Amino acid sequence: MVADALVVARDQCELHRGVEARFVDAHTGVALEHVTEQAPLDLTANRNGLRIHPAGASPIVQTRDQRHLQVRSDPAGEADFPARVLLARAIIAADPPSGPRNLRALYVEGDNDERAAVSRTLGLVDDPTYTRVAQEACRSNVKPVFEAIACDNPFPARHFGERPFCQMVLKTFLFGTRLSRVEGLRERTTAELFRMARDFADDLRATGRHVPDDVGELLALEGAA
């Protein structure tokens, strides 16, 4: 929705020369109206992380006309997440061939918020060369990191092979994540996925455990197919 070009100060990182980064809010939940003139935050994007610090330090992410990109400093930190996604996209745009390596470096050394932002960003780049880092995020036991790739994100349905996709769907049951949040699920259902869901349900029933409603929801698609 906002297509401001970004220039990141050269002294912070050589990755970010003349970056063109378009902010798409479809998957971030927070619109860029949160970018205001008040309470500047220091946005730092480099290969060490996606940082947002409280007001005080000088912002280093700037619009091309050298206006500082300022993000609302709200106590809930609602603007932090989209800002990080924006920065991750800037890193990709700065050096597309190195994008997968740079994003993976961000992921590996990232805290939970950064890892979730990297995962969310992948949904916006739609490029299979990022599959490795996407699958790593899928293996995370940190629920918000897992959900950032598995939920409301088109990347897995578009680029995961059958096995990783099935594993991801089964993992939503383990986390209690709603199946309806998996994008492109209907298009990716296979006999193998239904078999895995049935086996999972049978195993739970065999030990007297509750079968999550979402398992039934998935199996209902089999009849519909």
Place this chain on the structure above:
Amino acid sequence: MRTTSTLFDPHVHMSSRTTDDYEAMARAGIRAVLEPSSSGGQPRTNAGSFVDHFASLVGWERFRASQFGIRHHCALGLSPREANDESLARDVLDLLPRFLVKEGVVAVGMIGFEERTSAEEDAFVRQLDIAQRARLPVLVHTPRADKKRAVERTLAILREMTFAPEMAVIDGCSEETAEQVLDAGHWAGFSKLGYAPMAALALHFGKTRVLIGSAADWSPSDPLTVSKTADEMRRIGFAPKDVLAFMWQNPIAFFAQSGRIAADHFEHVETVDRPAASGVRPLPPFGASP
């Protein structure tokens, strides 16, 4: 029946503890913890191990704590034991600043002396410098053996570096060393001295710049130390507001010097939903899979 209150354990190695401990701590009123980096009992031998250790403290452990409604913070650093491997120390100190900017990091530590070697001193001085640049407070370890000398040298180094005294807590204080530490303007940290002795020390030294922690780790230790010490303090006559000062306001005041936490950050501590902790589990416990 224990009186529950609001407690902050300013020194506890949660990575070495079980979810049963988290559950018991939450029930006892512990709402926030600080986990410093440590050798984990088994010193690490390569820098990559530190990348994973630090990433775990700002990632997995933080999430694990959140499942029990406990805010997890950490201090990152190279422990004195590991500092004696000089080539390892160089590599770790190079990567440390990258991690100090992460969510949940509010201090540098544990740093300081174990055997008082020159390699330990070098790593200590360098990490004090890193902390100053990052504007973070430090958690300083003191050894059990030859403690008095180690504390004297520690205080001398902090003085020589003109390190802001209030930005350093000297942990593992005894009655004798606490005197010097507080006189120098630092914070004194008590841990692993027993509940009654720590309550008595609290009475003796008062609440100015004193932290009481469990230092619970992989060795025999008690993650409910702050709760039991609070009980003992109440038993010997501390008013509830004074217990709160020692066990909640003081840790927040010390770590708030990082500029990254403040008392009002704790108003909404959310509990992330997690598998049932007892009885028939609806699902296998998460994180149990390889």
